[in-house]
Amino acid sequence: MEIGISTFLEATADPVTGKAISHAERLRNAVEEIVVADQAGLDVYGIGEHHRADYAASAPAVVLAAAAAMTKRIRLTSAVTVLSSDDPVRVYQAFSTLDGLSNGRAEIMAGRGSFIESFPLFGYSLDNYDELFEEKLELLLKIRASEKVTWQGRHRPAIHNLGVYPRSVQDPLPVWIASGGNPQSAVRAGMLGLPIAFAIIGGMPERFAPLVELYKEAAKRAGHDPAKLQIATHSHGFVADTTEEAAELFFPPTQAQMNVIGRERGWPPYDRAAYDAARSLRGALYVGDPEYVAEKILLLRKHLGVTRFFLHVNVGTMPHREVLRAIELLGTRVAPIVRKELARLAGQQ
Numbered sequence: 344m345e346i347g348i349s350t351f352l353e354a355t356a357d358p359v360t361g362k363a364i365s366h367a368e369r370l371r372n373a374v375e376e377i378v379v380a381d382q383a384g385l386d387v388y389g390i391g392e393h394h395r396a397d398y399a400a401s402a403p404a405v406v407l408a409a410a411a412a413m414t415k416r417i418r419l420t421s422a423v424t425v426l427s428s429d430d431p432v433r434v435y436q437a438f439s440t441l442d443g444l445s446n447g448r449a450e451i452m453a454g455r456g457s458f459i460e461s462f463p464l465f466g467y468s469l470d471n472y473d474e475l476f477e478e479k480l481e482l483l484l485k486i487r488a489s490e491k492v493t494w495q496g497r498h499r500p501a502i503h504n505l506g507v508y509p510r511s512v513q514d515p516l517p518v519w520i521a522s523g524g525n526p527q528s529a530v531r532a533g534m535l536g537l538p539i540a541f542a543i544i545g546g547m548p549e550r551f552a553p554l555v556e557l558y559k560e561a562a563k564r565a566g567h568d569p570a571k572l573q574i575a576t577h578s579h580g581f582v583a584d585t586t587e588e589a590a591e592l593f594f595p596p597t598q599a600q601m602n603v604i605g606r607e608r609g610w611p612p613y614d615r616a617a618y619d620a621a622r623s624l625r626g627a628l629y630v631g632d633p634e635y636v637a638e639k640i641l642l643l644r645k646h647l648g649v650t651r652f653f654l655h656v657n658v659g660t661m662p663h664r665e666v667l668r669a670i671e672l673l674g675t676r677v678a679p680i681v682r683k684e685l686a687r688l689a690g691q692q
Contacts, residue, residue: 344644344685346678347387348380348670349422349653352400355660358599364660366399370406372663373399377410379667381417383674389422389452389577389653394460397603404437404449411445421632422540422577422653423454423521427475428461430499431483432507439511447512452540453480454521455528471498477531480520484535485570487515519575522554529554533561538573540653547625548576550645568643575651576643579658580629582636582672583665589630594618629654633676640681 352373358364364372377388388410390403400406407419419441424434429532442449455476456462462469485492486507495501512529519538522528532539539558541551559569579597583589594615601613621628629636640652657668 344640344681345386345418345575345651346375346640346651346673346681347385347389347418347651347653348393348673349389349655350376350400351391351393351398351655352406352468352658353397353596353600353657354399355397355596355600355603357660357662358595369399370521372666373406374410374413375663376666376670377407377417377419380670381410381414383671384678385674386678387418387420387450387651387653389420391422392425392456392461393458394464395458397600404441407449408441408444410446411441414445414448416448418448418450420450420517420519421452423452423456425456425458425461426453426479426483427455427472428465428467429479430471431479431486432502435483435486435507435511435516439509439516439568442513442516443509447488449511449513450517450519451483452519452521453483457523457542467498474498480531483518487511487518519573521577524551526554526557530556530561533558533563533567534565534574536562536567536572538566540574540575540577541647542577543627544577544579544655545621545627547562548578548627548643551576551627552646555647556630567642573650574648575653576647576649577653577655578627578629579655580636581656582629582631582633582654582669582677584632584672586635587634589632589669590619590622592661592665593630593657596624596657596661598659600659633672633680635650637675637677637680637684641675641684644681644685 352369354364354366354369380388390400393400402423417637438449438451491504491506492502493504519540520532521540523542562569581589581593598613621632629639
């Protein structure tokens with residue numbers, strides 16, 4: 344099981360100190376985070392594309408490329424690429440370039456986008472939300488499958504036997520489907536035989552089990568071996584030396600950012616009671632000391648059969664040193680517990 348970090352490169356004011364972080368500083372901090380994650384033994388680091396003032400992540404491949412030459416083993420992925428409002432040719436070129444720079448460690452996680460700022464920014468209509476994604480995913484998969492591409496669709500000019508370069512080191516370049524829990528997304532990923540990543544940021548993670556089964560059944564019907572498919576989850580959380588410390592450090596920035604998003608989407612105010620409930624063993628927040636976070640990851644594995652776990656650190660702005668410490672603990676303390684227990688269980692089979 345792979346364990347890693349995901350982030351949207353939050354660039355908000357620290358709710359405790361009131362100090363604002365610039366986009367430039369957040370980008371530089373991200374590169375350091377990736378280096379620390381690599382050194383701590385984590386498997387993957389993902390950056391989610393956003394186009395708004397409170398995030399600095401409009402070009403994930405560029406940030407990941409900055410860290411590629413400074414790392415050795417960690418995989419580098421988008422989390423997600425908003426494929427609907429991008430050009431699949433440029434997406435492939437950016438990540439195949441990253442793949443070359445990192446010697447085969449790049450991945451694309453493609454999604455429709457839960458934030459919609461990129462659609463008007465690049466001139467796309469939300470009326471075509473689903474069709475844009477389906478069409479562009481088809482083109483992206485054609486590009487990764489063949490050096491020369493012939494393709495025609497409704498929302499992008501046709502391509503007639505043209506090459507797309509550079510080619511990736513990995514063959515094929517990994518493409519994941521990201522989903523917030525939409526059954527259609529699970530079925531699409533299964534039918535295509537693509538790995539899937541579920542964003543689980545509320546409720547009980549075990550409630551995603553029917554979606555996992557839907558995904559596997561669609562894969563089986565399409566002739567893919569469900570046992571070979573990869574399933575990831577992405578959840579908010581934080582690791583500190585004690586659970587009490589983790590809970591106190593993570594609440595203020597989480598509350599601040601969740602209330603910003605909540606006002607946009609009509610959610611009720613995010614309070615301490617909701618936060619503490621989500622920190623419970625069956626909740627969606629992975630906040631605690633290394634042993635507690637490992638226990639929750641193992642429970643997730645039991646219920647959903649996940650092969651990769653992303654801890655989203657941080658949800659709002661936090662002191663950089665505390666974020667680096669959380670990443671270090673995830674790699675050096677949490678991951679070894681999870682791996683040891685999974686090896687023990689495998690030995691019993």
